[in-house]
Amino acid sequence: MKWSLEGKWIAGGFGLTLLLMGLISLTSYKNTAELIESADRVQHTYEVLNTLTDFYASMTVAESGRREYIFSGNQQELERHQIAVGNMQSKIRTLQQQMRDNPIEQQRLTMLNSLATQRLALFKESMALYQRDQSAVLAQALITERSVKLRGKIQSVLADIKATEERLLRIWIEQSRSSIHYKILIEFIVTILNFVVFFGVYFLLYSQWRQRQKVETLQRTLVQEKELSDLKSRFFSMVSHEFRTPLSVILVSSQLLGEILQDLVDKSHLKNLYRIQSSAKLMNQLLIDILTLTRAEAGKLEYKPELLDVEAFCLNLVEDIQFFDMTHHSLKFISNSRCVRVKLDEKLLYSILSNLLFNAIKYSPKGGEIYLILRCEVGAIFFQVKDEGIGIPPEDRQEIYEPFYRGQNVDNITGTGLGLAVVKKCLELHQGDITVESKVGAGTTFTVRIPHKIYDK
Numbered sequence: 001m002k003w004s005l006e007g008k009w010i011a012g013g014f015g016l017t018l019l020l021m022g023l024i025s026l027t028s029y030k031n032t033a034e035l036i037e038s039a040d041r042v043q044h045t046y047e048v049l050n051t052l053t054d055f056y057a058s059m060t061v062a063e064s065g066r067r068e069y070i071f072s073g074n075q076q077e078l079e080r081h082q083i084a085v086g087n088m089q090s091k092i093r094t095l096q097q098q099m100r101d102n103p104i105e106q107q108r109l110t111m112l113n114s115l116a117t118q119r120l121a122l123f124k125e126s127m128a129l130y131q132r133d134q135s136a137v138l139a140q141a142l143i144t145e146r147s148v149k150l151r152g153k154i155q156s157v158l159a160d161i162k163a164t165e166e167r168l169l170r171i172w173i174e175q176s177r178s179s180i181h182y183k184i185l186i187e188f189i190v191t192i193l194n195f196v197v198f199f200g201v202y203f204l205l206y207s208q209w210r211q212r213q214k215v216e217t218l219q220r221t222l223v224q225e226k227e228l229s230d231l232k233s234r235f236f237s238m239v240s241h242e243f244r245t246p247l248s249v250i251l252v253s254s255q256l257l258g259e260i261l262q263d264l265v266d267k268s269h270l271k272n273l274y275r276i277q278s279s280a281k282l283m284n285q286l287l288i289d290i291l292t293l294t295r296a297e298a299g300k301l302e303y304k305p306e307l308l309d310v311e312a313f314c315l316n317l318v319e320d321i322q323f324f325d326m327t328h329h330s331l332k333f334i335s336n337s338r339c340v341r342v343k344l345d346e347k348l349l350y351s352i353l354s355n356l357l358f359n360a361i362k363y364s365p366k367g368g369e370i371y372l373i374l375r376c377e378v379g380a381i382f383f384q385v386k387d388e389g390i391g392i393p394p395e396d397r398q399e400i401y402e403p404f405y406r407g408q409n410v411d412n413i414t415g416t417g418l419g420l421a422v423v424k425k426c427l428e429l430h431q432g433d434i435t436v437e438s439k440v441g442a443g444t445t446f447t448v449r450i451p452h453k454i455y456d457k
């Protein structure tokens, strides 16, 4: 059986709680047993003390019974005396039973027993003397004197026994008290630990549940965003397609019209026709750029690298650009001639370099020099587009790759702010990068670096 993380936590928490509960039960059992034992000992000590008190009381009653009997001859006093003597003997036996486990107390008890026997013998002697001769007062006084002495000794032994029992009683009570304190402390600690374990497991499970919820929400958002971006991409494809057809019609028609009217009307009258053409071109480029960006954001921009003769590609590109360049710049291609075929996506590369070259044309003065420089090195291929145009202010250099961002010094040069964003997206698919060096009023050089593995001479 495979345990999930939550399952492990629950089982762990449950096991720990069980262990703690077992521990508390064991400790509780031990403490309760100790408490019962202490209570039994306390009870026993109280019983011993009670028996001692009863013994002393019986001895006093026996003494007073004897005394009353020899003074009054009352038979009832004799009976009272005999019952008390019987009680004394029974209490001695009880004490022997109660103190059988305590050797020191046993010794004292033996002494008490012997003193009590001597005193009982004196009682007997006094009774016999009375029954023989009621006038022997002096002899009775002597017996009484000896009996009082014995009583003193018995009292002293009883006091010793009592003191020992009271000391024991204090010890048992102290032990019970510390047992109770220990039990309370253990129970308190284990209860706190149980709470900690319980809440710990609860918070872990809760945070995992929250995390899972977050992931689910994120997944839902991602799905929604993907749907939205698919929709956007479909929408832009459709719109661009629908716009580009009439735009091409406008462009081709205006070009035809231009050709027809070229010899019939004055050149200055054809100005508006050229404006229509350049606006149509701009709109067409805008649509292409928006479509490329939307596809790139939706992850649908196609990347199909193929072995490409880069030099031939660059020469063709330069020719294309020159054809469209109405302002007749001097566009030159320079190559270090060390690379011939590199694996690249032709369409994307065309988009990258054409955007940079058209920018170079757009932001350079009429007739200015523009260079496309190709350099191949092991592991990377470099393209540089260099112009002598308006340059890019330092504060704009970080932002120019953002869609719709335009430099502060563009004045009335038309543009959409999408070209470099498209360049960046196309480069990302090649895992390449772009850097710029520029001086305002002096010119700009964009350097594109594309890493490559296949490199044929």
Ligand code: ADP
Binding pocket: 355, 359, 360, 363, 387, 389, 390, 391, 392, 400, 401, 405, 406, 407, 408, 409, 410, 414, 415, 416, 417, 418, 419, 420, 421, 444
């Ligand atoms: P657009 O050219 O349509 O404005 P881009 O995204 O191609 O949009 O360029 C963004 C900005 O970068 C431009 O507005 C301009 O300020 C600056 N820029 C790009 N290329 C050049 C260049 N060769 N010379 C001067 N500025 C440039």
